[in-house]
Amino acid sequence: MNLGRKIYCRVFQRVFWMALPFLPYRNPKLRQSLGQIPDILQEEKKRKPLVVTDQNLVKVGAVKPLLDILDTAGVKYALFDKAFPNPTTQLAREGAAFYRRHGCDSLIAFGGGSPMDLAKGIGVGVVRPRTPLEKMGGILKVWRKLPLLIAIPTTAGTGSETTLAAVLIEEKSRHKFAINDFPLIPRYAVLDPVTIHTLPASLAATTGLDALTHAVEAYIGNSTTKETRADAKWAVKLIFENLDGAVNHTSTQAEAAMLEASHYAGRAFTRSYVGYIHAVSHSLSGQYNLPHGWTNAVLLPLVLRRYGKAAWRKLGELAICAGLGKEWESRRSLAEKFISAIEEMNRKYGIPDKIEAIRREDIPQLAVYADKEANPLYPVPVLWDAGELEKIYEEVAL
Ligand SMILES: [Fe+2]
The missing domain is CATH 3.40.50.1970 (Rossmann fold)
Structure with missing residues (x-):
């Protein structure tokens, strides 16, 4: 992305972040x-x-x-x-x-x-x-x-x-x-x-990974607040501890915890936004009618790795709260542990690392849609324009 547009995006995001305390966000009453x-x-x-x-x-x-x-x-x-x-x-x-x-x-x-x-x-x-x-x-x-x-x-x-x-x-x-x-x-x-309680395992897994994507994208973005960081971390912890239990329906407690995780991840991303995983995922599920959680799960490790160094610190913090590492480990190694753990989850739940439906000739248009959705609104760790986003589609296409 060129410098002028980068500055525009970051100023736009900063203004929205500064406006956050004045916007009429509210939480639904819980029952x-x-x-x-x-x-x-x-x-x-x-x-x-x-x-x-x-x-x-x-x-x-x-x-x-x-x-x-x-x-x-x-x-x-x-x-x-x-x-x-x-x-x-x-x-x-x-x-x-x-x-x-x-x-x-x-x-x-x-x-x-x-x-x-x-x-x-x-x-x-x-x-x-x-x-x-x-x-x-x-x-x-x-x-x-x-x-x-x-x-x-x-x-x-x-x-x-x-x-x-x-x-x-x-x-x-x-x-x-x-x-x-x-x-x-x-x-x-x-x-x-x-x-x-009767959700098929594959759906419980992909929707749970959608919740994880919400928490992660909200947390690693630049527009977080103390509350959204706490909500996202709580969601990540609950997901790592309870997703298996909810997928296999081993306990009502795990199911209740996943509903809570999904809710807190929702609270985090509705204030702190998502990122390119969602923007790319929306374009793919719209074009090829693919389930949202499934496309997110495929894209999640790939995009996190592409963010590189810019996301290491925050991904490292999430790795600690997911119980994957300790404070004293390097940010890079913690971030890698977090991404690898997601890849492991994907393997366990039968989620591939490629999307067969993508037609190469559709990629430029899909990347334009993703660019339009994400920029300037999503406060992503690294800014990419349509040309750069095309590389994600290329990487994930068969
Ligand atoms: Fe989502």
């Missing part, structure tokens, strides 16, 4: 059980939520406990179960029309990242019916209070229940973009381990 949802609705004086989920969660019966709780409490609701991986702006518009048609006054998002993103997109569509959603990509473009949103994650990974982002796809171009604004932060997050 630990699905059984508390009717009380939340009553307290908030809501009479008809729209439950946003996906067909698969309905089919496998995962959403039934929630619907039973609502039925037993006599809560009327409408069900929009059309979420699919990488939801589109068209689907969010359809959901907003469904919300209005059924006279809903609140939203319950039940699922992984996709139903959460969709529910937020629907919320935006409800309060901004005249503005196309794709025009709200970027930051601070919504400026309206969204309907009450209760988020129930059914994977321990996205942290979407605490973030201000909705990631959607513009259907024609397949361009993945994010709407970022404070009203999108859910009011409540319900972290009930029951919801991840």
Whole structure:
């Protein structure tokens, strides 16, 4: 990246960092059980939520406990179960029309990242019916209070229940973009381990590695605060201690710990941002419909190694908090231990180090998307432009 643009990026990031204490970030109120949802609705004086989920969660019966709780409490609701991986702006518009048609006054998002993103997109569509959603990509473009949103994650990974982002796809171009604004932060997050108890091992692993990517990217970036550093470290520690247990469902405690880790990683990155792993990952999953956590996991060790010396100190600190090394070891060796431990996790969970779907001719455009998403916003340890980002795609392509 040329010097002029580098200066622009760093000044932009510094201004955002300085503005952090003045921005209306808030944490969702936490609840630990699905059984508390009717009380939340009553307290908030809501009479008809729209439950946003996906067909698969309905089919496998995962959403039934929630619907039973609502039925037993006599809560009327409408069900929009059309979420699919990488939801589109068209689907969010359809959901907003469904919300209005059924006279809903609140939203319950039940699922992984996709139903959460969709529910937020629907919320935006409800309060901004005249503005196309794709025009709200970027930051601070919504400026309206969204309907009450209760988020129930059914994977321990996205942290979407605490973030201000909705990631959607513009259907024609397949361009993945994010709407970022404070009203999108859910009011409540319900972290009930029951919801991840039957998660297939591969999904538990890739979503857990997504959470790890959030914590790592937030921590090694230049826009951290005391709180986000503590949140990210706590998440990393919990993930290294509990991911195996949650993947193999050996204990409810490990599942609860992974939900907590995902939540704290979400808190860290919603304030301190992610980095090039997410920017590259978004372009790939948008273009080839690949699962977000999986592409992140493939890219994570590779990009961390490419950052080189600039990330050693912070990666070393994370290595210590993951129990991989001791204070007195060199930063370089600690950073290498951390990256190697991630590679080892990838091997254990069957995650490859190459992405077969990448077509070489797509790389320049994908790199432009990643550049556009990351620069100047993401406070990454080393700045790369589209040309430099192309090297990551080249390295990961077969
Ligand atoms: Fe992510």
